[in-house]
Amino acid sequence: MERIQLTEQLGFSRIVHGHWRLMDWNLSARELLKLTEQVIELGITTFDHADIYGNYSCEERFGEALRLKRELRPNIEIVTKCGIKLLSAKFPERKLKHYDYSFDHIVSSVETSLANFNTDYIDLLLLHRPAPFFDPEVVAKAFAYLKKTGKVLHFGVSNFTPLQFEMLNAYLDEPLVTNQVELSPWCLDHFDNGNIDFFLKNKIRPMAWSPLAGGRLFNPRDEKGERLSRALWEVAAELNLETTDSVIYTWLLNHPAGIIPVAGTGSIDRIKGAAGAIGKTMSLEQWYKIYNASTGRDLP
Ligand SMILES: NC(=O)c1ccc[n+]([C@@H]2O[C@H](COP(=O)([O-])OP(=O)(O)OC[C@H]3O[C@@H](n4cnc5c(N)ncnc54)[C@H](OP(=O)(O)O)[C@@H]3O)[C@@H](O)[C@H]2O)c1
Secondary structure: OOEEEOOOOOEEEOOEEEOOOHHHHOOOHHHHHHHHHHHHHOOOOEEEOOOOHHHHOHHHHHHHHHHOOHHHHHHOEEEEEEOEEOOOOOOOOOOOOEEOOOHHHHHHHHHHHHHHHOOOOEEEEEEOOOOOOOOHHHHHHHHHHHHHOOOEEEEEEEOOOHHHHHHHHOOOOOOOOOEEEEOOOOOOHHHHOOHHHHHHHHOOOOEEEOOOHHHHHHOOOOHHHHHHHHHHHHHHHHHOOOOHHHHHHHHHHOOOOOOEEEEOOOOHHHHHHHHHOOOOOOOHHHHHHHHHHHHOOOOO
16 A cells, blocks of 8 residues: 655555544454454554543553554554543543643653553654643653653644644654644535645645544435535546545545545445545546535635
8 A cells, every 4th residue: 555654754554544433343352453454454554542542441452452463563553642631430530521731641641552552662642632731841841751762753743723733843852743633525624724734834744533524424414414425426426436435535635735544444344445545536626526515615
């Protein structure tokens, strides 16, 4: 499969497998290993996690699978996130969901992730969400420590605005390598809020979460969903594609910003469909047909 460079040193598969819903897939460690091997066979080597996924369980389940085949680790890239403190029975002392970007929390979150994944390095650590209480000097110290000790190789953010991205970058020894944001024909926010222009200007490859809008486009419940579904099926027919998933991946992959979709399905057939979209093209008119179906109006 085609790869995409985030920096000279960091390459990802063109599509990433997202593990947010992993606990819903009800897979044993052995079954998850099998799915992971099938995914790797398709050329998808990058896996997206967060400390909090599955009520703090997904990292550990993936780690159990990796433990069954240790030779997989050097051939994959692990992305994980930190910063959100969820209310959870696992943390009975916590009384309020909040964000924590203190040195101690960032470092201890990474150390827990390393133990969960049964590995000694994370390829890419993302700050999960921007926070109103945020000290970039402290974050920079935590990143420098994690880099020096080899626990994290690269750093990025998620759901940041361009200004928040630049603000943190101004404190770091090494620039942030990506921003993981919600991007799909359903969610066009980042085409309007300056993020896409910022990515293009700075040659930053964004990661796109919920590329299929979490599945809502397949079961439209409102006018916007119905409009989009119609447009996607029309383009599918024009391109001879069997599913609208493939149309959506083609729509994302064709964009010049080098968008990296993070596919959240647990179905190997659907992952194959995602991988099959790589290298496919659509016309500008088809691209805009989908864009306009989402906004509900023609371009000015
Ligand atoms: N940084 C952040 O703040 C953030 C937030 C959310 C997510 N993420 C990351 O992004 C990844 C992807 O997010 P996502 O799971 O919302 O992605 P998604 O790919 O947009 O949605 C996946 C969901 O859509 C369903 N689906 C896929 N194809 C379908 C079809 N043809 N018909 C019906 N349902 C279909 C899947 O069900 P099946 O499993 O049955 O196929 C699954 O429930 C996550 O795993 C996580 O790694 C990051």
